[in-house]
Amino acid sequence: DTEVTQTPKHLVMGMTNKKSLKCEQHMGHRAMYWYKQKAKKPPELMFVYSYEKLSINESVPSRFSPECPNSSLLNLHLHALQPEDSALYLCASSQELNQPNQPQHFGDGTRLSIL
Amino acid sequence: SQKIEQNSEALNIQEGKTATLTCNYTNYSPAYLQWYRQDPGRGPVFLLLIRENEKEKRKERLKVTFDTTLKQSLFHITASQPADSATYLCALEDGGRRALTFGSGTRLQVQP
Numbered sequence: 001d002t003e004v005t006q007t008p009k010h011l012v013m014g015m016t017n018k019k020s021l022k023c024e025q026h027m028g029h030r031a032m033y034w035y036k037q038k039a040k041k042p043p044e045l046m047f048v049y050s051y052e053k054l055s056i057n058e059s060v061p062s063r064f065s066p067e068c069p070n071s072s073l074l075n076l077h078l079h080a081l082q083p084e085d086s087a088l089y090l091c092a093s094s095q096e097l098n099q100p101n102q103p104q105h106f107g108d109g110t111r112l113s114i115l
Numbered sequence: 116s117q118k119i120e121q122n123s124e125a126l127n128i129q130e131g132k133t134a135t136l137t138c139n140y141t142n143y144s145p146a147y148l149q150w151y152r153q154d155p156g157r158g159p160v161f162l163l164l165i166r167e168n169e170k171e172k173r174k175e176r177l178k179v180t181f182d183t184t185l186k187q188s189l190f191h192i193t194a195s196q197p198a199d200s201a202t203y204l205c206a207l208e209d210g211g212r213r214a215l216t217f218g219s220g221t222r223l224q225v226q227p
Contacts, residue, residue, distance in 0.1 A: 004158070033214075042204055042217035043159065056214055090158050097214075101147055101166065104215060106158030 003027055004107035006091050012113045015081060021110045023074040023091030031055075031097040032074040033104065034066060035090040043090055049074060050097035081114045088112070117142040119207055119218040127224045128195055136190040136221045138205035145207040148181055148188050149215065153202045159217075162203075163190075195225045 004025045013019050023032065031050050035043035048056035049068040063085075065077040074091055088111050092104040118141040128134050138148070147166045151159035165172045165181045165188065172179045178191040192199050202222045206215040 040220075042220055045214055045216070048214055088156075092158070101164060103149060103161035103164060104159075105161070108156070108158045111156075 004091055004093055004105050006107035006110050008110055009108070010111045012115060013078070013081065014115050015083075018077070018079045020078065021076040021089055021112075023107060024072055025093045025105070026072055027093065027105065029093035029095050029105070030071060031094045032068060033092040034074070034076055035092065037088045037090055037109070048097065055097055078112075083114050086112055086114045117216070119143070119205065119216060121205060121218040121221045123221045124219070125222045125224065127226060130196060130225055130227050132195055134192040134195050134199070134223055134225070136203050136223070138188040138190070138218050140186050140207055143186075143207050147208065149206045150179055150188075150190050151204045151206060151217075153204060153220070159204055192223075197225045197227050199223060200225050
């Protein structure tokens, strides 16, 4: 079991639907991340939150909307997605953003399929 | 442009042998480098971190080297086992952003 919990594990949605991915950690970490991973590719950074404030947005389309309601939770709101958005969405956390010698702890991801 | 290359997309070895995976980078000056393991359908799991002033780091059957002159890290698994079969990813801090960028990964298959 990982210390970062993501729900749901699988999600199938139509292009007009609105859904949310959720991520939770109770390690007291203050940096949280969203990554997108396509098959046989490495994780690609989407967003980074530090102390509940958005720190990095990797020019992600606005149909993806992140939210960090508190230090333990990270959401990714989805709306009007495209078939090419089908991927594994990974959440990760680390103690702090600006301490480069720290590992990231990943959840097992949400497998998203857009019909 | 910045690049992180893991030279072998796939590596097949026999059980008991040493697996050696390579990570080369271009246009980075990392203070440290990390290695992760990823199993199918799972998130990456942190294995080892090595700093720029460390030549070598060990953890059980794992060994990582870091050569900042060659801009290369080598990841070794000694006495490999079928359970070591997975994709291994190297990752670097991306400059002042303090965010990780991952290499393309090497899929290791250890044959019994």
